[in-house]
Amino acid sequence: MQLLAKLLKALNSDDSPWQLAFGVMLGMIMGLTPFIGLHSVLILFIVLFLRVNLSTFLLAYALFSGFTLLLNPMMADIGESLLTSTDLTGLWTSLYNSTFGQLTQFYHTLTLGSLLFSLILAPFILVISKILVVQYRVRFMQWINKLKIVQFLKGSRIYQIYQTLGE
Amino acid sequence: MQKLIRWPGLIAFFVITGLIAAIAILFLDFWIKLAAEKSLESTTGAEVNIAQVTHTFSPFGITLSDIQLTDPAMPTQNQVQAQEITAQIELAPLLLRKIIIDDLTVSGVQFAQLRESEGAVYRTATTAIKEELQEAFDPKNLPSVDEILAKSPLKTTKAIEQTQSAYQKHSEILKSKYAELPSKDALENYKKRVAAITNTDYKNPLELAKAKEEFDTLREEISRDKAKLTEFKDAANAAKSEMAPTLAKLKSAPGEDYAQLQGLIAGDEGAIKDVTTMIFGEKAGEFSQYVLGAYDLAAPMLNKSKEELVEEQAYNGRWIAFDDTAALPDFLVRNADISVKWQSESILSVWHDITNQHDKIGRPTTFKVDSSASALWQSLKLNGDFWLNDTGVKANQDWNLRGLALSDVSLLEQEKLSSKLLKGLLSSSGKASINKNVVSGTGNAALSQLQLTATGSNNLTSVIAETLSGLSNLTINSDIGGTLGDINLSFSSDLDKQLATAMLSNLTGDQNSKLAELKQKLNAKIEGPLGATDSEMSQWLDWEKLADGDLSSMQSMLDSKLNSVVENKKNELTDKLKDKLKGKFFN
Numbered sequence: 001m002q003l004l005a006k007l008l009k010a011l012n013s014d015d016s017p018w019q020l021a022f023g024v025m026l027g028m029i030m031g032l033t034p035f036i037g038l039h040s041v042l043i044l045f046i047v048l049f050l051r052v053n054l055s056t057f058l059l060a061y062a063l064f065s066g067f068t069l070l071l072n073p074m075m076a077d078i079g080e081s082l083l084t085s086t087d088l089t090g091l092w093t094s095l096y097n098s099t100f101g102q103l104t105q106f107y108h109t110l111t112l113g114s115l116l117f118s119l120i121l122a123p124f125i126l127v128i129s130k131i132l133v134v135q136y137r138v139r140f141m142q143w144i145n146k147l148k149i150v151q152f153l154k155g156s157r158i159y160q161i162y163q164t165l166g167e
Numbered sequence: 168m169q170k171l172i173r174w175p176g177l178i179a180f181f182v183i184t185g186l187i188a189a190i191a192i193l194f195l196d197f198w199i200k201l202a203a204e205k206s207l208e209s210t211t212g213a214e215v216n217i218a219q220v221t222h223t224f225s226p227f228g229i230t231l232s233d234i235q236l237t238d239p240a241m242p243t244q245n246q247v248q249a250q251e252i253t254a255q256i257e258l259a260p261l262l263l264r265k266i267i268i269d270d271l272t273v274s275g276v277q278f279a280q281l282r283e284s285e286g287a288v289y290r291t292a293t294t295a296i297k298e299e300l301q302e303a304f305d306p307k308n309l310p311s312v313d314e315i316l317a318k319s320p321l322k323t324t325k326a327i328e329q330t331q332s333a334y335q336k337h338s339e340i341l342k343s344k345y346a347e348l349p350s351k352d353a354l355e356n357y358k359k360r361v362a363a364i365t366n367t368d369y370k371n372p373l374e375l376a377k378a379k380e381e382f383d384t385l386r387e388e389i390s391r392d393k394a395k396l397t398e399f400k401d402a403a404n405a406a407k408s409e410m411a412p413t414l415a416k417l418k419s420a421p422g423e424d425y426a427q428l429q430g431l432i433a434g435d436e437g438a439i440k441d442v443t444t445m446i447f448g449e450k451a452g453e454f455s456q457y458v459l460g461a462y463d464l465a466a467p468m469l470n471k472s473k474e475e476l477v478e479e480q481a482y483n484g485r486w487i488a489f490d491d492t493a494a495l496p497d498f499l500v501r502n503a504d505i506s507v508k509w510q511s512e513s514i515l516s517v518w519h520d521i522t523n524q525h526d527k528i529g530r531p532t533t534f535k536v537d538s539s540a541s542a543l544w545q546s547l548k549l550n551g552d553f554w555l556n557d558t559g560v561k562a563n564q565d566w567n568l569r570g571l572a573l574s575d576v577s578l579l580e581q582e583k584l585s586s587k588l589l590k591g592l593l594s595s596s597g598k599a600s601i602n603k604n605v606v607s608g609t610g611n612a613a614l615s616q617l618q619l620t621a622t623g624s625n626n627l628t629s630v631i632a633e634t635l636s637g638l639s640n641l642t643i644n645s646d647i648g649g650t651l652g653d654i655n656l657s658f659s660s661d662l663d664k665q666l667a668t669a670m671l672s673n674l675t676g677d678q679n680s681k682l683a684e685l686k687q688k689l690n691a692k693i694e695g696p697l698g699a700t701d702s703e704m705s706q707w708l709d710w711e712k713l714a715d716g717d718l719s720s721m722q723s724m725l726d727s728k729l730n731s732v733v734e735n736k737k738n739e740l741t742d743k744l745k746d747k748l749k750g751k752f753f754n
Contacts, residue, residue, distance in 0.1 A: 048176035076484045096489040110484025
């Protein structure tokens with residue numbers, strides 16, 4: 001209920017479709033990768049410092065965290081094959097010896113694999129999210145707002161609180 | 168640009184990250200305490216308490232105070248406890264998930280100390296030894312003769328098996344060889360043919376030559392049969408030489424079994440044969456905890472590496488190292504001083520390179536105790552090393568303890584038997600080694616100037632108590648075996664024999680009747696096999712005698728008869744030639 005109210009609030013807000021789409025994309029990266037790591041700090045910084053929609057970010061984070069149960073072995077395999085590739089040993093070794101490399105923890109198979117996987121997925125998620133937001137606002141927003149369940153939600157205290165916070 | 172940036176968000180970022188850092192630092196000690204307790208509890212299977220944890224940032228180090236590890240076998244006491252553990256940890260390797268401790272100091276280590284409150288046990292302890300002792304000393308639990316015979320590895324049974332197996336092997340060979348021997352008719356036929364050849368008066372050399380040819384053919388036939396007789400005789404000899412000692416063993420086995428098993432009737436297998444372990448085993452086990460304590464450290468480290476492997480297999484990713492820092496193991500203590508408190512004395516052990524990945528550092532963990540004379544002992548030396556890798560543990564250790572003064576040591580406190588060492592001196596030396604997790608070694612403990620007191624409540628335990636009270640010197644030999652984490656110690660001394668003799672001279676009527684039954688049943692066991700084998704053996708001997716007779720008659724046929732014929736003819740021809748020559752020269 002709370003998540004649905006958040007989503008409705010974001011979709012119905014004046015935020016640009018790109019702000020919402022970036023929220024989904026960054027939430028996806030944060031959700032698929034391990035929580036502890038330099039990349040998480042960087043994503044948090046971008047989300048807070050730039051005007052990325054926080055609601056879609058949190059929603060996407062929760063949603064994609066659930067997908068890791070299925071995707072983790074595959075993403076760890078990607079990291080494993082990259083880190084054990086003899087062609088890349090030189091690159092990894094120099095990165096490993098740098099403070100930056102140590103802080104990124106790239107030498108953890110799941111961290112590298114999931115980060116790479118989510119970065120490859122990122123532009124697609126960004127564009128698809130943007131299109132979906134636009135299409136929603138043009139085609140479905142009015143119809144959805146008329147639904148009884150949505151009206152009930154909008155009348156709920158939680159939605160009112162979100163509304164107040166957003167103003 | 169302003170549309171893109173959210174300045175309050177920047178403040179929120181710093182507030183959030185700052186809060187996370189503050190919480191981490193604030194609760195660092197608590198988290199270390201929690202992690203250490205949980206990790207140790209999963210290793211020991213019982214409650215672990217750490218009173219306090221403190222840390223310093225420069226140099227980075229932690230101090231754990233008042234650490235107590237509950238003994239899972241006896242939750243009212245601690246398996247081990249330490250007053251303080253201080254570790255200086257290298258920060259950089261921590262980023263690589265490697266714990267490298269430069270200096271570790273463990274002070275006030277004590278074993279088997281009472282806890283303030285009973286600790287929780289998460290894994291069931293092994294069967295209490297004391298319960299087993301109670302049962303062993305109870306005369307009601309004496310086994311029946313049939314139970315003893317069924318459970319004991321009898322020499323009689325083994326001798327019967329050996330006899331039957333040897334008999335079966337030789338019986339088949341002898342029977343088949345006997346069947347191949349020439350019959351009586353064949354021998355008579357040979358005799359007749361030889362007589363016919365040898366008794367004929369040959370008129371000329373041609374007839375003689377023909378007879379010679381015939382005789383050679385006959386001789387070949389006789390020789391072939393003679394070879395069969397010889398083979399049979401050899402087989403009979405081989406059977407006799409193997410069966411004779413086997414039968415002797417079979418005859419003596421019941422007597423030997425009786426001598427060994429009568430102790431079981433007199434008391435109980437454990438009570439008589441293993442009294443050294445029962446009386447001294449518990450205290451010797453505690454002593455061995457000090458001596459073999461290093462292996463207790465090695466065992467969980469080995470488990471730790473296995474657990475890590477399982478975790479990797481769970482596929483939550485793994486850490487891969489790339490440069491020379493890969494040579495660092497996951498856990499390493501470069502130098503450690505561990506001080507064990509025993510009675511009023513402190514035993515300092517010096518350790519180097521404690522790790523579970525010795526292949527990475529290329530050297531073993533070494534430990535050393537070199538304690539000079541103290542109020543409690545004259546000298547104590549202990550040296551050892553261990554090397555852990557994927558195949559298991561390889562370790563060596565030797566110890567030498569001289570003149571440890573013992574006083575008021577309670578050895579056994581049971582309802583039916585209690586004993587106490589009032590005074591004595593202990594010297595002990597030994598060696599132990601581990602190869603691929605299998606522990607082996609020997610040791611001895613010489614107890615001198617002994618003053619023991621013991622009390623028994625029944626016939627059996629009274630005899631034990633009396634024998635114990637009379638002891639002034641005792642040498643206990645111990646065998647160290649088992650596997651890492653499950654070290655078995657067995658003890659033996661001449662005390663066992665002394666007690667067995669004492670026990671047999673104090674038998675009750677019921678025990679005496681059981682002994683008679685035991686003797687009778689043991690003898691009955693060999694009656695059947697012995698009788699059957701004896702009759703078969705006498706048949707073999709008869710066959711052998713027959714074969715001997717046939718062999719000599721054949722030999723005489725071959726040797727004497729033909730020679731005499733040829734010789735006679737030769738002489739006859741010579742005489743004829745002489746007569747002819749005489750006629751030519753003198754006429």
